[in-house]
Amino acid sequence: FRADGISPVSQTANRVSSGLHRVSRNARIASLEKTKREFLNVASHELRGPMTVIKGYLTMLEAGSLGDLSPQTQSIVHLLIAKSDEVNWMVEQMVEAARLEDGRMTLKKLPADLVALTDLAIEGVRQLLGKHHPSVEKPSKAVEAEVDPDRFQIVVRNLLSNAAKYSPHGAHIKIRVSGNGVGKVAVTDEGIGITEEDQARLFSRFVRIETKATQSVSGTGLGLWLSREIARMHDGDLTVESTPGRGSTFTLRVPLSR
Ligand code: ADP
Numbered sequence: 292f293r294a295d296g297i298s299p300v301s302q303t304a305n306r307v308s309s310g311l312h313r314v315s316r317n318a319r320i321a322s323l324e325k326t327k328r329e330f331l332n333v334a335s336h337e338l339r340g341p342m343t344v345i346k347g348y349l350t351m352l353e354a355g356s357l358g359d360l361s362p363q364t365q366s367i368v369h370l371l372i373a374k375s376d377e378v379n380w381m382v383e384q385m386v387e388a389a390r391l392e393d394g395r396m397t398l399k400k401l402p403a404d405l406v407a408l409t410d411l412a413i414e415g416v417r418q419l420l421g422k423h424h425p426s427v428e429k430p431s432k433a434v435e436a437e438v439d440p441d442r443f444q445i446v447v448r449n450l451l452s453n454a455a456k457y458s459p460h461g462a463h464i465k466i467r468v469s470g471n472g473v474g475k476v477a478v479t480d481e482g483i484g485i486t487e488e489d490q491a492r493l494f495s496r497f498v499r500i501e502t503k504a505t506q507s508v509s510g511t512g513l514g515l516w517l518s519r520e521i522a523r524m525h526d527g528d529l530t531v532e533s534t535p536g537r538g539s540t541f542t543l544r545v546p547l548s549r
Pocket residue numbers: 449453454457480482483484485493498499500501505509510511512513514515516539
């Protein structure tokens with residue numbers, strides 16, 4: 292090459308080399324994503340079986356079917372049941388997240404009453420809400436919408452369990468169901484709140500906001516991502532309004548039946 296021919300050649304070589312670098316980095320990221328997805332899938336399914344056995348025996352112990360328990364043992368068993376409910380809930384979120392990631396989540400939509408489904412969801416997390424004061428505001432008649440009842444309850448349970456996890460014991464949790472133009476379930480807590488910057492990222496997969504107040508709280512960082520995806524699969528949405536130090540309101544909206 293003549294001296295003036297070398298520069299374009301070396302520029303092209305640099306472009307090719309950085310392009311190859313990018314391709315190999317993208318391939319590495321894709322392979323890590325795949326491994327993470329596979330891990331989520333296997334771990335969640337492997338945990339499910341043993342957790343069912345543990346919860347089953349604990350429930351029998353609590354009911355006295357395996358003999359009388361001292362008051363102290365009774366209260367320990369009660370605590371263990373609450374903890375196994377927490378683990379079961381995380382496993383359920385992982386199973387659903389793995390389904391969503393693999394494109395295996397299909398909704399089974401049925402005509403349903405959002406008031407009744409919200410009541411069922413509250414019952415499902417009664418233990419988790421034990422140290423809080425939940426109150427429900429709901430219309431006297433049904434709010435009818437076409438939803439997947441199990442998935443709808445997963446979203447509401449997630450909002451309720453977050454409200455309990457991220458607010459102090461004894462605090463109020465307000466649940467409002469309404470059907471004015473759109474089916475709505477709003478969950479308001481008096482907890483730690485979320486900054487505007489964090490509100491923009493908490494619906495992403497595996498995102499947990501790390502602060503002093505949250506470091507001792509267990510979770511997967513999957514719940515809100517999964518919940519917003521489920522809401523959007525219903526042509527609805529999940530949104531947040533929050534003031535740090537004051538509390539948060541998460542609102543699930545789905546279209547009403549026509
Ligand atoms: P996690 O399993 O960590 O609770 P989520 O996806 O449900 O995962 O929530 C993501 C993050 O958003 C949480 O780790 C927490 O930092 C924040 N968050 C969720 N709900 C609330 C809430 N009601 N109040 C304050 N922070 C919340």
